[in-house]
Amino acid sequence: MTKVRRAAKKRGPAPLADKRDQYLRLMAQGMSNSAACREVGINRRTGTRWRYGRKEIDRTGRERVYAPITEQPDDGAISARFLSEDERIVIAEMLQAGGSLRTIAKELGRAPSTISREVRRNRDPRTGRYRPFHAQRRAAVRRARSKQGKIRRDPELKEFIQDHLDRRWSPEQISQALRTTFPDEPDRHLAHETIYQAIYLPHRGGLERRADTLRTGRQARRRRRRVDQRATRFIDPGTLIGQRPADVDDRQVPGHWEGDLVVGRGNRSAIGTLVDRTTRYVKLLHLPEGRTAEHVRDALLHAFADLPAELTRSLTWDQGSEMCRHDEFSRASGIPVYFCEPASPWQRGSNENTNGLLRQYFPKGTDLSVHTAEDLTAVAAELNNRPRKILDWQTPADLFAKLVATVE
Template identity: 75%
Template sequence: MTKPFGRPGKPGPAPQADKRDRYLRLMSQGMSNAAACREVGVDPKTGYRWRYGRTVVDRAGRERVYAPIAERREDGGLSSRFLSEDERIAIADLLRAGKTLRGIARELGRNPATISREVRRNSHPRTGKYHPFYAQQRAAVRRARSKDGKIRRDPELKAYIQQRLNQRWSPEQISRALRDAFPDESERHLAHETIYQAVYLTHRGGLDRRSGGLRTGRQARRPRRHADRRATRFIDPGTLISQRPADIDDRQEPGHWEGDLILGRGNRSAIGTLVDRTTRYVVLLHLPDGKSSEHVRDALVHVFADLPPQLARSLTWDQGSEMSRHDEFTRATGIPVYFCNPASPWQRGSNENMNGLLRQYFPKGTDLSLYSAEDLAVVAAELNDRPRKILDWDTPAELFGKLIATL
């Protein structure tokens, strides 16, 4: 028997409003965004936009703000994702009875993190005890306050952060610098995640990511993904990284460098990059005549000839064909070369990180042959003058300069 014309063979998708309501219920139970979206049948990005809203820029440059989904039910009551006054009374009673936070969470059907956060944020600041009606009052005040965020409400703070974003500082570097810039104003000490959110949620933070700032240039956050793998192109791998002396791995001794090329448009131009594993000092190789093995060899010999022997101990490189004359480089300089395993760029992680930073100056698809040696020196100097968390907020230039002075 044939089906009547136009009748679907299976039920259609659930209405979007029903999906949003179910998503909110799952999130209130402590489920992660990814898991809740999987249950509801939507993309994780959709769930993120439901919770935090989004800003869309049209072709004319106008911004349209889509607010987060409503926190209140149609009948005017508070959404179930918030703790109610009855639940706060139950929390106080169970705490007095000696129940653990996890036990209270099981009793109320809530996530343990929800109960822990509630007790931590809404206990009395002087006594440290949890009073349900006081907690309810604090929660109501917090919910009613401005959602613009600290950065939008503080023009001086916003200008300070925007200036450093325009200078290509990372949010974590800015977060650290705020403590020195405003030592006696703890309300201006922000976590780097706060700055990230102010950049990506412009209706809350008001920061402009298009005039500078985040090196990725993304319009929205995205989850991490596996790095693209590439096949080995180096026929004779030379000495592999597994044979590299163990004292190089601990990064205590300067002079052990990691290197690679960043490629320009059509892979026809390149810039060589070198990073010292200890100080994170960067040197850029000017390759105006090409990126063949001869050109790379000569550029490396020239750079290392200007360094003291104590700062030119070894070089670790990818298995690219540009290093096929590594043996000639070693004979000319006395510096051994070690090669990463195939498809393992993480084995020279400092250099990979630096190459990512350099893409802010030399975007993919750029003709790198247009840059002079002076241009590369300016970029290297700017990178070396940035404070680095891994260096306890010293700069690579400071540490490398001290080493040169002692030698």
């Protein structure tokens, strides 16, 4: 049997192009950025730049935006459901040896109709012979689609969208306006996601990407992760807020606390804040030596040491790096720690409100290391003795004192 073989053609300078292709394949299979970078042997930041693009400032001070790498490696198979170049080579060899279509299909693990359709569509129309590399090119041409998209191909449509973007319309508003303006032209009806992609990838979509194109000011898509894939970034991933007991949400059971850090000028100093979800009672953590995970862990243990177990049921925090030793704190205190979803401060509403009140005493941009432990105690006492509307004009200090007296 005559062997039909051809050396694979490399794209770009090796070995970087090979690593990029391997990285894209792993990401397409659902692997995380960190895992794909470890597998390929590149820095995690390199993979992030490939996936999301990057911005650089050149010598003249001008900002240059590099689009993300989205093209799939050209290895002859876009998807497993398409025949690859190697499979076409096998088809050619077995046809030359007199094999039937069913025999070829069985050999490749394909349906006989797939092999029949492949031979009929991609054989040489002049000679009737099936040549694998010729068939591969014919299949690629047939599968190819325009990369320009509707907006780039239609100047009037592009002008309409760009004009409304300049008037501060959102892509979703523009999407609805297109249906009203061009009711009888469905080819000009676009989903708002299409407009977003035309902005984020101007080399394909044709729209201008500037800092003021979108009201958010973004020039690149914000990274997101599916809800079922989210986790904390610590060695011990901890427990997300969705697994917190249901009785925490109704605020009827005391002893469930929310915590955070109030950060000073240049992120060089900080004060820890704790608030009980039921009574709104406030405790402040003195961090004179820094806000590392060790300092925060020790300050939390000290703050909860004098409280009865009935008033230390749980602690909810954000995913700041200062809590990466949460497992050590939980083992030492017996208090479980729950973490909010990323960029979701409303999941610690009481604590966020308290932090806003504390800024009257500790303004933003000031050095918080100048405040002593006695200063923090005085501020906490002032807040705790202030009547609150949400507590029917009772004070957090009175309510918390009653609870302490009840459980002791």
